[in-house]
Amino acid sequence: MKKAFHVARTGRPGPVVVDIPKDVSFKKATYSGYPQTVEMRSYNPVKKGHSGQIRKALQLLLSAKRPYIYTGGGVLLANACQELRTLVDMLGYPVTHTLMGLGAYPASDKKYLGMLGMHGTIEANNAMQNCDVLLAVGARFDDRVVGNPKHFMSVERKIIHIDIDPSSISKRVKVDVPIVGDVKDVLTELIAMIKETTAQPDEGALAQWWTQIEAWRSRDCLQFNRHNKEVIKPQYGSIPCST
Numbered sequence: 001m002k003k004a005f006h007v008a009r010t011g012r013p014g015p016v017v018v019d020i021p022k023d024v025s026f027k028k029a030t031y032s033g034y035p036q037t038v039e040m041r042s043y044n045p046v047k048k049g050h051s052g053q054i055r056k057a058l059q060l061l062l063s064a065k066r067p068y069i070y071t072g073g074g075v076l077l078a079n080a081c082q083e084l085r086t087l088v089d090m091l092g093y094p095v096t097h098t099l100m101g102l103g104a105y106p107a108s109d110k111k112y113l114g115m116l117g118m119h120g121t122i123e124a125n126n127a128m129q130n131c132d133v134l135l136a137v138g139a140r141f142d143d144r145v146v147g148n149p150k151h152f153m154s155v156e157r158k159i160i161h162i163d164i165d166p167s168s169i170s171k172r173v174k175v176d177v178p179i180v181g182d183v184k185d186v187l188t189e190l191i192a193m194i195k196e197t198t199a200q201p202d203e204g205a206l207a208q209w210w211t212q213i214e215a216w217r218s219r220d221c222l223q224f225n226r227h228n229k230e231v232i233k234p235q236y237g238s239i240p241c242s243t
């Protein structure tokens, strides 16, 4: 049972099945105490990312013309919202998150493009399609986000993927720089490397990229006519009572 709880709460957390055979559940046994620690040779999630891979990721990020940071539930599970905010502020790159990552980044910040995916904003989805370097942080390229992986991969872009579960990496889309590790540990190391380097993001290219993103954002895709008496739009439910 201790092992079951250990597996459920560490690495990629999730449900664990404990299968107790009938003969065992019928037998009597002497209780010898609950173990203090767990040793499992076959299960040892890696927390610290490979420094060489993190350095490669940084080089790609700094050489990007149209960078994008795609984040997910792994940021919340790693309790790494602060590290994510620091990274985005240092680089000045656009950022989005999945439905499972809601709240991982402040929605009030200009660099946030809204949620992406089938219920996401135009700017968040277009940036995903048109970026040249994608940093995926604790997100698993779900079909509600990338659609058909074949179509998604038909566009040329480099992908860096940080995930604690190696089986999540290159599962749905092939990535160029895999980094197995805990989001908090990996982002902390990435931030430290950015502080050390003298290289900077390409400001000219970044300004052009932001102009393009603002053009998408100006379509204000979530707005609707709230005074239409004929139909009630689903968005109506999300308007605060006072408006």
Ligand SMILES: Cc1cc2nc3c(=O)[nH]c(=O)nc-3n(C[C@H](O)[C@H](O)[C@H](O)COP(=O)(O)OP(=O)(O)OC[C@H]3O[C@@H](n4cnc5c(N)ncnc54)[C@H](O)[C@@H]3O)c2cc1C
Binding pocket: 011, 012, 013, 071, 072, 073, 074, 075, 077, 078, 097, 098, 099, 100, 101, 115, 116, 117, 118, 119, 120, 137, 138, 139, 140, 141, 142, 144, 145, 162, 163, 164, 165, 168, 181, 182, 183, 184
């Ligand atoms: C009808 C419908 C519509 C939907 N529409 C949308 C939509 O528009 N947009 C959308 O985003 N979703 C949508 N979803 C939800 C979607 O199916 C996925 O559940 C969601 O996109 C997954 O988010 P995620 O990639 O953050 O995954 P999560 O399930 O949160 O996975 C987290 C990833 O992070 C990794 N991880 C966990 N802990 C750590 C850690 N400590 N360090 C590093 N990595 C870690 C895990 O291994 C995993 O790969 C929809 C679902 C339905 C049913």
